Amino acid sequence: MTSVAESTREQIVETALRLFRDRGYEATTMRAIAAEAGVSVGNAYYYFRSKEQLIQAYYDRAQETHEAACHEVFAAERSFAGRLGGVLREWVRISEPYHEFAVKFFKHAAEPSNPLSPFSAESAPARESAIALYREVVEGSAGRMDDELREELPELLWLLWMGVVLFWVHDSSPGCARTYRLIDRVVPLVDRLVGLSHLPGIKGVAREVIEVVHELRA
Numbered sequence: 001m002t003s004v005a006e007s008t009r010e011q012i013v014e015t016a017l018r019l020f021r022d023r024g025y026e027a028t029t030m031r032a033i034a035a036e037a038g039v040s041v042g043n044a045y046y047y048f049r050s051k052e053q054l055i056q057a058y059y060d061r062a063q064e065t066h067e068a069a070c071h072e073v074f075a076a077e078r079s080f081a082g083r084l085g086g087v088l089r090e091w092v093r094i095s096e097p098y099h100e101f102a103v104k105f106f107k108h109a110a111e112p113s114n115p116l117s118p119f120s121a122e123s124a125p126a127r128e129s130a131i132a133l134y135r136e137v138v139e140g141s142a143g144r145m146d147d148e149l150r151e152e153l154p155e156l157l158w159l160l161w162m163g164v165v166l167f168w169v170h171d172s173s174p175g176c177a178r179t180y181r182l183i184d185r186v187v188p189l190v191d192r193l194v195g196l197s198h199l200p201g202i203k204g205v206a207r208e209v210i211e212v213v214h215e216l217r218a
Helices: 003-023 030-037 041-047 051-069 071-076 080-109 124-139 147-169 174-196 200-217
Strands: none
Touching (some): 003 030, 003 041, 003 051, 003 080, 030 041, 030 051, 051 071, 051 080, 051 124, 071 080, 080 147, 080 174
């Protein structure tokens, strides 16, 4: 893709996000997005066949930005808690400009049948990329943990992140301070449970958790 084409594509995405925030997702048309972005309707549809594709482009871009922001975390942290906490906090930090948009958009993403749900087939690329990021959290950590749990942990951490996202959407505190406090309280608990997962008395509980995840996934 040429630099001009990439610039046009980014302009369309930025314009769409602004209009979604200001006018609402349902009230914003592709024609309005094209007009505000200074491109023809046909050109807008050339890059994005629908508003849903614009949101998926936002998901992908946000994931790429998050991955880039986590490079320093992974380079500096070897502990499981440090890596997990750093990844979660970096996501809150880079998402701050889109908090108002997320609050208004959440009702669409929360619908189970909506292709914009993070659990949908359409969102699979962004979801798999996010799980891969949490796999890097696990594989790069120096802490000891149960081998079977290690295999399943990236997806479990992604589900934990979904819970943090839900809390963040409803967080009206200045700078989303309550979300940061939630992360600071939850991460040590998860770290403690994971660190104990190799012990005989805890292994059984870990297996049960994994079985529940498998059942829900099926």
